[in-house]
């Protein structure tokens with residue numbers, strides 16, 4: 001079958017490859033308003049699977065879903081000083097409604113700490129009301145001057161968890177638990193190996209005491225922040241006066257957290273697993289896990305339908321591609337582009353021989369299997385492919401994580417991409433110096449001792465091990 005190259009190779013121009021995949025796999029396109037995004041059915045189905053899996057994990061920690069308003073009075077954002085300073089440049093503000101100027105402008109939510117904490121102040125009276133564990137699935141708006149589909153768009157979709165606790169320590173435990181939910185989801189479901197760690201003060205969420213992150217390494221060597229979890233301490237509790245009566249009758253401020261993960265994770269899946277032939281989807285989030293391609297109508301198609309029914313009965317998301325007006329090669333290329341993990345191809349000659357061809361997308365390996373064992377073979381390949389994609393992502397990151405103890409060496413090598421592991425003294429000046437001329441940032445403070453006794457930049461005693469990279 002003729003299969004012409006339809007994508008710019010990754011090695012030639014990675015950003016163009018990304019754009020090509022998003023377009024050719026029919027994932028998304030730009031909307032008419034600058035920075036907006038249309039999510040097409042294939043990507044939406046991927047998002048629904050991601051959402052269902054994440055939602056299940058979040059609820060398993062005792063969190064309940066709720067919904068809060070899209071419009072937030074401007075004065076609410078101004079209550080927490082760092083929060084409003086951090087978000088001001090990105091805000092979309094409604095000044096008119098129903099043909100009249102509004103008495104108070106309304107912000108289109110960039111995040112919902114303010115409105116949710118306003119309600120928390122009403123809902124929380126006693127220590128018996130704690131902890132209060134809420135999650136919201138919603139869209140948010142952050143004005144974006146350099147939009148890129150899935151990675152940066154003015155409007156995006158996410159979940160935002162918001163919790164209130166009796167003590168700072170409990171809030172810290174919740175912050176870490178949410179981070180672990182993200183890490184497990186990213187590794188087990190998205191098959192993306194991630195680094196977890198704390199953000200430096202400069203990269204912290206506006207209004208947070210501590211921010212933690214999951215960072216993936218994309219196939220161009222750039223890091224991508226995939227989810228963050230914040231201990232907000234008492235900052236929002238003071239701003240919104242969220243107090244409770246403790247067991248011994250004292251009024252105390254609650255400690256709050258927030259944590260979010262977004263449609264950006266679809267971008268991470270594309271850039272972690274995609275290859276020169278298109279997307280490679282981990283089976284856990286593939287809308288069609290097995291695509292069955294009958295070469296012709298008639299008996300071949302009937303046998304394929306039976307096979308599909310057998311797979312569905314076993315809980316596999318199976319899809320029969322009956323677009324016979326398209327050539328077999330074209331249909332096959334289409335599913336490679338879209339990243340369907342396993343294909344079962346059947347023609348008349350194979351049917352006579354009692355065989356089918358099973359193709360796995362991750363390795364592109366094709367093998368003939370007996371027809372009566374085809375469903376089982378496909379199921380095994382799904383499990384194998386989920387594991388293999390994660391192993392590949394992990395191996396990629398490990399091969400591109402470089403210990404470095406010399407500033408010049410770091411500056412020379414940063415252009416090649418990857419994580420650079422180094423010792424840092426904790427000073428903002430050194431952090432800034434790392435970025436000058438390199439465009440790199442501290443992605444995460446990671447656990448473990450500093451890899452050297454002195455800071456890579458200024459030679460002061462080091463306090464942290466950090467991973468530095470260029471990032472999206």
Ligand SMILES: [Zn+2]
Nearest residue numbers: 425430455458
């Ligand atoms: Zn330093």
